[in-house]
Amino acid sequence: xxxxxxxxxxxxxxxxxxxxxxxxxxxxxxxxxxxxxxxxxxxxxxxxxxxxxxxxxxxxxxxxxxxxxxxxxxxxxxxxxxxxxxxxxxxxxxxxxxxxxxxxxxxxxxxxxxx
Amino acid sequence: xxxxxxxxxxxxxxxxxxxxxxxxxxxxxxxxxxxxxxxxxxxxxxxxxxxxxxxxxxxxxxxxxxxxxxxxxxxxxxxxxxxxxxxxxxxxxxxxxxxxxxxxxxxxxxxxxx
Numbered sequence: 001x002x003x004x005x006x007x008x009x010x011x012x013x014x015x016x017x018x019x020x021x022x023x024x025x026x027x028x029x030x031x032x033x034x035x036x037x038x039x040x041x042x043x044x045x046x047x048x049x050x051x052x053x054x055x056x057x058x059x060x061x062x063x064x065x066x067x068x069x070x071x072x073x074x075x076x077x078x079x080x081x082x083x084x085x086x087x088x089x090x091x092x093x094x095x096x097x098x099x100x101x102x103x104x105x106x107x108x109x110x111x112x113x114x115x
Numbered sequence: 116x117x118x119x120x121x122x123x124x125x126x127x128x129x130x131x132x133x134x135x136x137x138x139x140x141x142x143x144x145x146x147x148x149x150x151x152x153x154x155x156x157x158x159x160x161x162x163x164x165x166x167x168x169x170x171x172x173x174x175x176x177x178x179x180x181x182x183x184x185x186x187x188x189x190x191x192x193x194x195x196x197x198x199x200x201x202x203x204x205x206x207x208x209x210x211x212x213x214x215x216x217x218x219x220x221x222x223x224x225x226x227x228x229x
Contacts, residue, residue, distance in 0.1 A: 033216060042119075042206050042219030043160070056214040089158060093217075100148055100215050106160035 002026070004107035006092050012113045013082055021077040021110045025094030032075050033104060034067060035091040043091050049075060050098050082114045119207050121220035128197045129228050135182075136192045136223045138207030144168075148210045149183070150217070151192045155203040163205070166190065194225075202227040 005024040013019050025032050030051055035043035045059040049069045057067075064082075069075040079086055089111050093104040119140045128134035140149070151163040166174045166183050173181050178198075182191045194201055204222045211218040 035217070040221070042208070042221050043217070045211075045216040045218070048214045048216055050214075056212070056216065059216070091158075091160065093160070095215075098215055100210055103162055103165070104215075104217060109158045111158075 004092055004094050004105050006090075006107040006110050008110060009108065010111045010113070012115060014115055015082060015084060017082050019079050019082055019112065021079075021090050021112070023075045023077070023092030023094075023107060025073065025075070025092070026105055027073075029094035029096055029105075030072065031095040031098040031102070031104075032069060033093045033095070034075070034077050035093065037089040037091055037109070039088070046077070046090075048098070055098070079112075082112075084114045087112055087114045119209055119218050119220040121207055121223050123223045124221070125224045125226070127226045127228060128194070130197055130199060132197055133193060133195045134197055134225065136194075136205055136207075136225070138190045138192070138220055140188050140190060140207070140209050142188070142209065142211075148215075149181075149190045150208045151179070151181070151190075152206045152208060152219075153201075153203045154206060154222070160206075164192065197227050199227050199229060201225060 007022045032049040034046040037043040048056040051072045064080045067077045089109040091109045092107045095102045095104045147168045149166045153161045164176045178195045180193045206222045207220040208217045
């Protein structure tokens with residue numbers, strides 16, 4: 001079956017612009033995670049959805065970052081007033097449930113470059 | 116602090132040889148899960164192997180095995196009979212908190228020499 005997909009694959013934007021990054025999880029997966037991977041680092045947690053609600057947004061760096069999952073499937077990560085420091089690969093993962101026995105499946109990520 | 120430490124930024128191994136990647140972690144929990152992920156240049160994170168902390172037996176998946184030392188909070192990955200396709204970035208990770216977000220180390224870049 002289809003895996004986690006993310007669009008766009010690459011995004012170049014100017015400093016100060018608004019961007020949206022999309023994640024399509026595996027069908028039937030109720031848990032969805034966003035991570036950010038800066039160059040030379042491991043991914044860092046941003047936000048976790050269980051169904052439509054953000055169950056844990058403790059990783060969002062500031063109020064310029066926001067994410068939604070209105071129908072419990074597709075999720076959009078939104079970044080306002082982008083800064084050069086936001087440049088990174090943004091990874092999405094989904095899981096059948098948020099339970100610890102379930103594997104998180106990752107998408108290929110969106111590489112965001114802020115110029 | 117909930118940290119995962121990988122002290123080897125880069126490793127190299129000859130094809131068909133064995134290599135071990137190191138990982139240590141910090142946790143106050145008694146039951147938790149540990150993982151090794153592979154990330155090739157395509158950026159796709161691929162789960163290599165997982166270990167439940169309550170299991171004393173080390174996990175094994177074909178050519179991949181772990182040495183889990185719970186008291187020492189050590190979780191190393193052994194790759195046997197290395198293949199060219201094993202070349203990638205390898206990340207050690209553990210679940211953190213009630214929402215099971217993954218906490219990753221900084222990674223080890225593995226090169227496989229023909």
